[in-house]
Amino acid sequence: MSSWGYVFLAYGIVWSTLLLYLFSLKRRFRRAQREVAQLSSAEELQKHAQK
C-alpha cells in the first residue's frame, strides 16, 4: 500500500468513528429530549387533574 493509502486509512478510520459517535450522541440526545417532553406533558396532565 502506498504512503497515501495509509494516510487515507488513518484519516478514514478516525473521522468515521468520530462521526459515528456524534450520530449516536445525537440519537441518544433526541431520545432523551422526547422523554423529557413526555414527562413534562404527563406532569401538566396531573396538575390539571388535581386543579
Next chain:
Amino acid sequence: MPSGLALQLTARDLSKAYGLRWALRDLNLDLVPGECVALLGPNGAGKTTLLKLLAGLIYPTRGDIRLNGVQLSRSSTELRSTIGFLTPGEHLYENLTVRENLDFFTALYNKNHSLVAIARALEEVELTNWSQEYVSALSSGMKFRLSIAKWQLLEVGLLLLDEPYGVLDGSGINLLEAFLKSQCEKGNVVVIASHHIARVLQLCTRALILHLGKLTFDEPRRQPWDSFERAFADFLPHGGP
C-alpha cells in the same frame, strides 16, 4: 465529648433516595436525653434507613442530622463514639472469642475498662462461662446478649436497635428491657424499630409511625392512647396494641 453527657439529636427535612426510590422524605425529628422512642411501621416504610442515617452509616440525600448542635458527617469520628447500633447477630467477629470481641471493641472505642468491669458485664448477660468460646459457636440468642454486654461497656449516648425481639427467649427479653430502662435512666436516648408493638409500647416514652418514607405519627405515650390506635389501625388488619 464523654459519652454519659446528655445527647440532643435534631434532624431537619431528612431525605434519602436509593436510585429511583425515595426511602425517606422530609423527616423532622427531635430527641431529648432519657427518651425511649418506638419506631413502628410496615416493612419497607424506611425504618432501617432512618436508623442507619441516625447511626451515620449512610448519608442523607437532603437535610442533616445534628448531635448537640454538631452536624453528623463523614469526618465526625469523635461524634461516633456516642452512637450505638444493635442488630441481632451483627457487628461481631465470628472467628474471635467472646472475650476478644469485647476487648477489641472497648479498645477501639477508647474505653479502658478493667478486667473486672468486663467480667461483670459478661456475668450480667450470663455469658461468663462462654467467654473463651468462638462467637460462631454461640446461638443467636447468646450473640444478642453479647451485643448487649458490648454496648453496655461502650457507654454510648444514643442507642439504636433494629428488630431486637426476633431472637430472644423469655429471660433474654427481660434482660433487654432491664438494659434499655437503665440506659434511659442514665439519660441516654434509645430508638427501637420493631414489629412487637405490644412489648415495645410498654417500654417507650414516645412512638413514631413511618409509612412509605413519611413520618405520619409522632406523639409521647399516654394511657388512653386512642390517637395511636387510630393511626396504627389502618396498617394492620387486626390493629391495636
Next chain:
Amino acid sequence: MKLLRQTYLLLRKDLVLELRRRESLLTMFFFGTLLLFVFHFAFDLVPEKVTEMTPALLWLAFLFTGTLGLTQLFEAERTNHCLDALLLSPMDRGALFLAKTCFNIILMVAVEIVVVPLFWILFNLRSWEAVPLLLGVAFLGTIGFCVLGTLLSGVTLKARARELLLPLVLFPLMVPVILATIRCMEAILRNGNMGDALPWLRLLLGFDVIFVTVGILIFDWTIDV
C-alpha cells in the same frame, strides 16, 4: 497518636484472625510455589537465561499471589456486617487503610521470604549473596503494590464481579512498580549492587510515598458510601 494506635489494634485483630484460620497465608504460599513450577515448565529455561529471567518470574509470581491476598482482604469484615461495625466506631478510616495494607504486606513478605530461597534451590542459582538485597527491593515493590491494591480493593468492594474487576483496574496502575522492581532486581543480580538502577529505586520510593499519603487521605470516601 490515635491513628497508629487504631492501626495497631486493627492489624492485631486481622493477624489473630489469620493465624487462627490460616486461609490467606497458606493459599498464597502454595500459589506462589505453584507459579514457580508453572513458570519453570512454561519457559523451559536453559540455565544461562534463567538468571536473566529470574526477576520477571519472581515478581510476576509475587504479583499474582498478592492479588489473591487482596481479594480476601475485606472478607473478615463481610460476615455479620463487621465493616458497618468499624464504620460506626470512632475509627479513623486512614487507620483501616494502613492496617489492611500492612496486613497484606506481611502476608506477601512471608511468601516472598520462602519463595525466593526456594527459587534459588529449584533453579540451582549461584548468587546467594544477592538474595537479601533482592528481598529488600521486593519489599519496596510489595509496599507499592499493597498500598494501591488496598485502595482499589476498597473501591471495588461493592462492585459485581469484584475479583475480576480488581486485577483489571489494578495492573495498569502498577506498571511503574513492575518496571522499577524488575529493573532493580536485574541490576542486583548482574553486578551485586544497585548501580545504574538508582533512578528506578527513587521512582519506586516516590510511588510508595505518594500513594501512602493519597491512600490515608482518600480512603475515607472509598469505604464510606
Next chain:
Amino acid sequence: MQATVPKNRKGYLGALALILVIVGLYWGLIHAPPDAYQGNAQRIMYLHIPSILTAYLSFFLVFVGSCLYLWKREKRDDILAHSAAEIGVLFTALTIVEGSIWGKPTWGVWWTWDARLTLTAILLLIFVGYLMLRSLIEEESRAASAAAILGIIGFLDIPLIHMSVYWWRTLHQPPSILRPDKAPWDNIHPAMLTALAINFVAFILLYFYLLSLRFRLGEMTEEIKTRRMDRGR
C-alpha cells in the same frame, strides 16, 4: 441545573469545529509539503499529536470532575467526569489506531513498543477500567464516588507511568531518526507547523463540542431520573 451551554451556542461551537476541521484537512493533506524522510505517511502526524493531547486533556477533566464530586458531592461534577472519561477513551483508542497505522510505513510493523504508543495503551486500559468499574456498581452514588477515586488515582499515576515507560524505552531502543514521535517542532517546515496548529485547535473545539453534547445528555438523563422519582412518589 441549567448552567450549561445554551442550545444555540453549542450550534456555533459545532459549526466552528466543523469549519476548522475542514481547513485542517486541507492544510494537512494538500497544502503542507510531505516530510523529507517519511513522505506522505508523515501527514498522519496532524491527527496523531492533536488526538493524544485531547486524550490527556480529557483525563485531566476526569481528574477535575472527580475532585469536585468528592468535595461537593454535586451530580453535575460526576456527569462531567463520566462524559470526559467516555470521550477520552474514544480519543485514546483512535490515537492508538493512528499510531499503529503510522508505524506501518515508517517501521514496517503495525505495533512497536514505542514509548508513546505503550503509554497511550496503558492510559486506555486505565480508563476502560474506569468505565467498567462505573458500570459494575449498581448503586448510583457508590458508583460515582468509586469512579471518582479511580479517576484521581489514575491521573496521579500518569506522570509515574510516563517516566517509567520512557526510561524503559530509552534503555532498550536507541533513539532512531525515523521515529514518528520525534519532537515535531524542532526542524520543521513552517507550513507543517501551521497545519499542525490548525488541526490542534480543530480537535480541541471538536472535543469541547462533543463534551458539551454528552454533558447535556448526562444532565437530561439525570433530570428524567429525578422527575420519574418525584412522579413515582
